[in-house]
Each structure stands twice: as structure tokens, then as C-alpha cells.
Amino acid sequence: MKRVNQLSNQSSECRLKVYIRTFGCQMNEYDSEIMAGILTDDGYGLVDDTSKADVVLLNTCSVREHAEDKVWSELGRLSKIRENKPLTIGVCGCMAQKEGAKIIRRFPSVSLVCGTHNFHQIGELLNEVKTANPVRGKTSNRVKGIVNIGESEKLPFFRLPVRKDGRVSTSLAIMRGCSKFCSYCVVPYLRGKEKSRGPEEIIDEIVHLTEQGFKEFLLLGQDITSYKYKSKMSNEWKDIDLSYLLKEVNSIDGVERIRFITSHPSGVTSRLLKAVSDLPKVCEHLHLPLQSGSDRILKLMNRGYTRDFYLNLASKAREIIPELSITTDLIVGFPGESEAEFEDTLDVMRKVGFDNAFMYKYSIRPGTKAAGMKNEVPENIKKERLRRLQEIQREMSLKRNENFLGRRVEVLVDGTKKKAPSKLLGRTRTNKVVTFKGEKGIIGKLVDVTITGACQWTLQGKIN
Numbered sequence: 001m002k003r004v005n006q007l008s009n010q011s012s013e014c015r016l017k018v019y020i021r022t023f024g025c026q027m028n029e030y031d032s033e034i035m036a037g038i039l040t041d042d043g044y045g046l047v048d049d050t051s052k053a054d055v056v057l058l059n060t061c062s063v064r065e066h067a068e069d070k071v072w073s074e075l076g077r078l079s080k081i082r083e084n085k086p087l088t089i090g091v092c093g094c095m096a097q098k099e100g101a102k103i104i105r106r107f108p109s110v111s112l113v114c115g116t117h118n119f120h121q122i123g124e125l126l127n128e129v130k131t132a133n134p135v136r137g138k139t140s141n142r143v144k145g146i147v148n149i150g151e152s153e154k155l156p157f158f159r160l161p162v163r164k165d166g167r168v169s170t171s172l173a174i175m176r177g178c179s180k181f182c183s184y185c186v187v188p189y190l191r192g193k194e195k196s197r198g199p200e201e202i203i204d205e206i207v208h209l210t211e212q213g214f215k216e217f218l219l220l221g222q223d224i225t226s227y228k229y230k231s232k233m234s235n236e237w238k239d240i241d242l243s244y245l246l247k248e249v250n251s252i253d254g255v256e257r258i259r260f261i262t263s264h265p266s267g268v269t270s271r272l273l274k275a276v277s278d279l280p281k282v283c284e285h286l287h288l289p290l291q292s293g294s295d296r297i298l299k300l301m302n303r304g305y306t307r308d309f310y311l312n313l314a315s316k317a318r319e320i321i322p323e324l325s326i327t328t329d330l331i332v333g334f335p336g337e338s339e340a341e342f343e344d345t346l347d348v349m350r351k352v353g354f355d356n357a358f359m360y361k362y363s364i365r366p367g368t369k370a371a372g373m374k375n376e377v378p379e380n381i382k383k384e385r386l387r388r389l390q391e392i393q394r395e396m397s398l399k400r401n402e403n404f405l406g407r408r409v410e411v412l413v414d415g416t417k418k419k420a421p422s423k424l425l426g427r428t429r430t431n432k433v434v435t436f437k438g439e440k441g442i443i444g445k446l447v448d449v450t451i452t453g454a455c456q457w458t459l460q461g462k463i464n
């Protein structure tokens with residue numbers, strides 16, 4: 001099934017208006033884009049606030065308890081609003097997949113639960129909701145709910161709906177699901193096992209997007225380095241991997257930059273590093289989750305590598321791609337993590353010198369292997385370890401950013417700075433945010449900027 005959608009800014013009074021609020025990762029952002037495209041095609045208007053909406057869809061995340069708590073509390077707030085205003089409330093994504101009908105039992109005001117395999121059916125599902133609840137204007141907090149969390153055989157892929165709002169960067173899923181089963185993670189249970197999308201279809205979609213003006217492509221996959229697809233080429237079946245796909249995308253006219261996330265350390269081959277180094281459009285950035293620097297904890301996490309493997313990989317990657325920036329994910333307070341094991345993580349951090357890191361306290365995810373592990377680390381210790389981790393990362397990010405001072409870098413101009421609209425904002429090839437003064441007419445263009453200032457999160461520059 002292929003769809004080409006154009007999200008319109010027009011919102012006629014008679015159209016139903018939908019607000020899609022996204023929680024969690026870039027895959028969720030991408031799924032929200034697809035839902036937005038489908039619904040505008042179906043005649044809905046898009047709005048950016050609950051107060052203007054007839055339909056609110058929460059596209060949810062279950063990776064951490066905290067993310068789920070935010071959604072439960074938002075559902076409480078929406079149910080209150082619904083007491084005074086007709087509002088269709090839908091829950092989509094990971095929490096919908098995980099909790100199913102329980103969401104409606106807890107919040108009878110919710111009329112749609114749409115799982116991770118069904119977001120492409122959002123238009124039909126909202127029609128079913130309308131049919132099941134014909135009287136609009138009724139604000140009772142008890143509605144007939146529709147639940148759709150079944151997994152279909154085929155991947156629900158089609159062209160990404162195109163939003164013509166001046167953006168030049170977009171995401172694109174090249175695979176879905178994950179078969180790694182890290183012991184703390186719910187993704188394989190909620191998004192299913194890994195399934196890759198065919199290269200022809202991916203290339204067709206990218207060509208289409210370049211025709212719409214997109215220049216930078218972020219290829220998405222929960223475990224993208226496992227991408228593989230059997231394809232018939234010159235009458236022979238061949239296994240296509242991520243390096244091959246990058247080469248194909250690199251040759252598409254109109255593509256200026258290619259990024260990809262998330263790489264599992266065990267899947268980063270020399271061939272892939274070579275592809276990043278050799279292909280001019282592939283950006284020099286790897287998001288390479290470490291999670292822990294302790295071999296015992298990595299084993300309990302079922303990560304499939306050791307600290308030495310990771311350290312060697314990081315140094316090999318920097319050798320092959322000297323400009324490479326490496327970012328990571330880290331978890332503190334995994335069950336049984338001792339102070340010495342936590343310090344092993346600090347040690348690997350210092351040795352690698354990450355450009356940036358997403359750092360979290362371990363959060364129990366029911367149904368995962370780690371949820372049954374004993375020796376939970378007390379909350380106050382987790383908090384303290386997180387604080388120490390963040391402090392070190394702040395210093396390292398600043399140091400890595402200061403290396404750019406005085407250098408001239410290529411920046412893709414994304415837009416204006418929210419809090420200072422007179423300033424422009426863009427990203428380097430190494431995924432660092434740069435702010436600088438310039439004419440709005442260069443938004444969407446690649447420009448050279450000399451870096452004049454550096455702080456922990458951003459660089460400041462002067463256009464050449």
C-alpha cells in the first residue's frame with residue numbers, strides 16, 4: 001500500500017481537527033508523521049494543542065516507567081476536559097500494544113487503542129469509533145471503545161506523508177522491531193521481531209522525498225545494524241546489508257546527507273565503518289549504546305559484547321573515521337550493579353570520550369527478564385550514580401565541543417532558534433547543533449560556518 005500525503009496548513013471550520021502528541025523515540029515521531037499524513041488525506045485538519053482539537057491521539061512510549069506515568073496523567077487531564085467538551089481520545093503506540101483494553105477499563109473516556117502494528121489503519125479505526133459512538137456532543141466519560149493491537153503478517157510500509165513546512169530533514173524506517181531481547185527492554189515484545197524493508201521500496205520512497213525538497217535522511221531501525229534483505233540481483237539472490245543500502249542511497253540525486261540510528265555495537269562491522277568513511281553523503285556520527293561498562297552487567301543485560309569489545313570498536317571507528325562523533329545510551333542501577341561496576345561504566349565513558357549521552361536510571365519493565373532479577377539498587381543510589389554520570393558527560397561534551405573552536409564546518413540550516421528567532425540553527429555532519437546569525441533565505445541550505453563559541457550542548461558560529 002502506498003500513500004503520498006501532503007499535510008495541509010488550511011483548516012476549514014467544518015473539518016474535524018486532530019492533535020497528535022508524541023512521546024518517546026524517533027520511531028514514534030515517524031509513526032506520528034504517518035498517522036498525520038493519513039488523517040489529513042482523510043480530511044482532518046492538524047492542530048498543535050488539545051484546546052483546538054476534536055480528536056487527541058497520544059502516541060506513547062513504554063521504554064521507561066516514567067514515560068508511561070506521563071501518559072496516564074495526560075489521560076486523566078484529557079478525561080477531565082472531556083467532561084465539558086466532546087473529544088475523541090485515542091492511545092496509540094507502545095503503551096497501547098502493552099496495555100490493550102486495560103487502558104479503556106482504567107479510562108472509559110478513551111475510545112481508541114491502536115497498537116504498534118496498526119497505526120497505518122488509523123483512518124479506518126477512527127471511522128469505526130465514529131460509527132460506534134454516533135452522537136457527537138455527548139460528553140459522558142463512558143464511550144464505546146475500539147481496540148486494535150493485532151500483528152499483521154506484512155510490514156505496514158508505504159511512502160512517508162510529506163509535510164511541506166520548510167523542513168529539509170526527514171526520517172524513514174528501513175526496518176521495524178528487534179530480535180536482540182536485551183533483558184531490560186520491552187521493544188521486542190511490543191514492536192515484534194526484526195523485519196527489514198526491501199531496498200527498492202526504500203530507494204523509491206527516498207527518490208520521492210527528494211522530489212518534495214527533502215535533503216537529509218535519517219534512516220531508522222531499533223537495531224539498524226541488523227538490517228538485512230534478500231534481493232534478486234543479476235538473476236542471483238544476494239543478502240543486502242546496511243552498508244550496501246547506504247551506498248545505494250548515497251547515489252540518489254538530491255540526497256545531501258544520510259544518517260542512521262540505532263547501531264548495536266555487535267553489528268558495526270569494518271565494512272560499515274568503511275562505508276561511513278568512504279560515502280560522501282553519510283554523516284560522521286554513530287549512536288552506539290554502551291549501556292554499561294561492566295562485563296558482568298553487560299552479560300546480565302544480554303547485550304552480546306564486552307567492555308573490551310566496545311572499547312576496541314570505538315577506537316577502530318575513530319581510526320577509520322577521524323571526524324567521527326560517538327554518542328551513547330547508559331543505564332545506571334541495573335539490578336545488582338555494585339559501586340565498582342558503576343565505576344567501570346565511568347571508566348569506559350572517560351576512555352571513549354562520548355560527544356553526548358542519553359543517561360537513565362534503570363526502570364523495571366514488567367514482562368522482561370530483568371524484571372525478575374533480585375538485588376534491586378535503591379533509588380537514592382541510582383539517583384546519585386546518575387548525577388555523577390551526568391556531571392562527567394557534561395565535562396566531556398564541553399571538551400569535545402571546544403575542539404571545534406576556530407574550525408570551519410559544514411552546517412545544514414534547519415530553521416530559526418525558538419527563543420531567539422533572529423538567529424539561525426543548523427547541524428554539523430557530526431550532529432552538533434550550531435547557532436549563528438544569517439538570512440532566513442538560507443534555511444534548507446548547506447553553508448560553511450566558523451565556530452566561535454562552544455558550550456556543553458551547542459556550538460556558536462559565524463557564517464563564512
Ligand code: SF4
Binds near residue numbers: 180185186188223
Ligand atoms: S537492541 Fe536491545 S535495547 Fe535495543 S531495542 Fe533491541 S532489545 Fe531493546
